[in-house]
Amino acid sequence: MSNTYCRERPASRAPAISVTGLRKSYGSHRVLDGIDLTIPQGTIFSLLGPNGAGKTTTVQILSTLIKADAGEIRVAGHDVAAEPDRVRAAIGVTGQFSAVDSFLTGEENLRLMADLLHLGRTRGRERARELLERFDLTDAARRPAATYSGGMRRRLDLAMTLVGTPELIFLDEPTTGLDPRSRRTMWQIVRDLVEQDGVTIFLTTQYLEEADVLADRVALLSQGELVAQGSPEELKRMVPGGHIAVRFAGPDGYRRALPHLGATAHDDAALTAQIPGAGGVRTLRKLLELLDAHAADVAEVTVHTPDLDDVFLALTKEPAR
Ligand SMILES: Nc1ncnc2c1ncn2[C@@H]1O[C@H](COP(=O)(O)OP(=O)(O)OP(=O)(O)O)[C@@H](O)[C@H]1O
Numbered sequence: 001m002s003n004t005y006c007r008e009r010p011a012s013r014a015p016a017i018s019v020t021g022l023r024k025s026y027g028s029h030r031v032l033d034g035i036d037l038t039i040p041q042g043t044i045f046s047l048l049g050p051n052g053a054g055k056t057t058t059v060q061i062l063s064t065l066i067k068a069d070a071g072e073i074r075v076a077g078h079d080v081a082a083e084p085d086r087v088r089a090a091i092g093v094t095g096q097f098s099a100v101d102s103f104l105t106g107e108e109n110l111r112l113m114a115d116l117l118h119l120g121r122t123r124g125r126e127r128a129r130e131l132l133e134r135f136d137l138t139d140a141a142r143r144p145a146a147t148y149s150g151g152m153r154r155r156l157d158l159a160m161t162l163v164g165t166p167e168l169i170f171l172d173e174p175t176t177g178l179d180p181r182s183r184r185t186m187w188q189i190v191r192d193l194v195e196q197d198g199v200t201i202f203l204t205t206q207y208l209e210e211a212d213v214l215a216d217r218v219a220l221l222s223q224g225e226l227v228a229q230g231s232p233e234e235l236k237r238m239v240p241g242g243h244i245a246v247r248f249a250g251p252d253g254y255r256r257a258l259p260h261l262g263a264t265a266h267d268d269a270a271l272t273a274q275i276p277g278a279g280g281v282r283t284l285r286k287l288l289e290l291l292d293a294h295a296a297d298v299a300e301v302t303v304h305t306p307d308l309d310d311v312f313l314a315l316t317k318e319p320a321r
Helices: 055-062 084-090 106-116 121-134 150-162 180-197 208-214 232-237 251-260 281-293 308-315
Strands: 017-026 029-039 044-048 070-075 091-094 168-172 200-204 217-222 225-230 243-248 265-267 272-276 298-304
Touching: 017 055, 029 055, 029 217, 029 225, 044 055, 044 180, 044 208, 055 070, 055 168, 055 200, 084 091, 091 150, 106 121, 106 150, 121 150, 150 168, 150 180, 180 200, 180 208, 200 208, 208 308, 217 232, 217 308, 225 232, 225 308, 232 308, 243 251, 243 281, 251 272, 251 281, 281 298
Parallel strands: 044 200, 044 217, 091 168, 168 200
Antiparallel strands: 017 029, 017 070, 217 225, 243 272, 243 298, 265 272
16 A cells, blocks of 8 residues: 555644533433543544443534533634534544445545545545555546445545545544454554554544554543543553463362462363463463472463453443433
């Protein structure tokens, strides 16, 4: 994929998004109950939360689609309530409700977007060509988008968002339904947007692994409040969950060793035991020596480090019904 497109970085380093005291209710249902958020420019931020937590509502407010009840919200340096047009000019939104027209070719879709943004005929064609090349769609440029694979369609959708050279892109579930290879391609595209173009990404995703590999910072939304914020590593340190799982080769060794392991959970039928700890080399060596000392043969040892799934399950609650 080539890099013929390079957006000028904004001169100021004001946060891409700053939110203080954001509140939103639907009738008596308080969806967002005092959200504070700062997202630096040129970073990837991921908002996570269970279904119904208010992620879409947050994105809709930040992208000026709906109004907040209260709060000070600045996006790309502009107040969303006072200057919604300037916010709209600085952002791109892509995701579940794709702007791609299946009856048009990839090239026509891009040119249509360029026309809507009044880029002018020559500049519009040039931009379409650049983006087709960048997103590896040149060979498919003259085919109707209806014939594209899921991955190609997502790339075209993102390319259409980039016609307007946004500073900030809201990416809503960018890889849902994609196969592992297409998902990785998309991740690289997102990283390139940040690293090469200085774009800020606001990501919503159902895949915690996606937030883990992509996001600089993650926030967890639960019942209208941000219950945790930080880098994926910081969040993982907030929850216990690291353990070593041992599966024994036979019941005699299992019975001999179990009382000495400090296991927090065990299963007599499966001959397994869970020992808390991060699974460092020293801990593992000690454990293996202990098992040897009790002549316990082991079938399998696995180390489980906490992941964002553990954090998500520990810190978020089901929304009230
Ligand atoms: N227009 C609306 N009118 C009334 N209630 C709404 C409206 N839009 C959203 N809600 C409610 O607000 C809450 C938050 O919805 P939202 O779509 O923001 O959640 P979400 O975190 O994006 O969920 P999901 O992961 O399922 O997409 C839900 O309880 C939803 O039913």
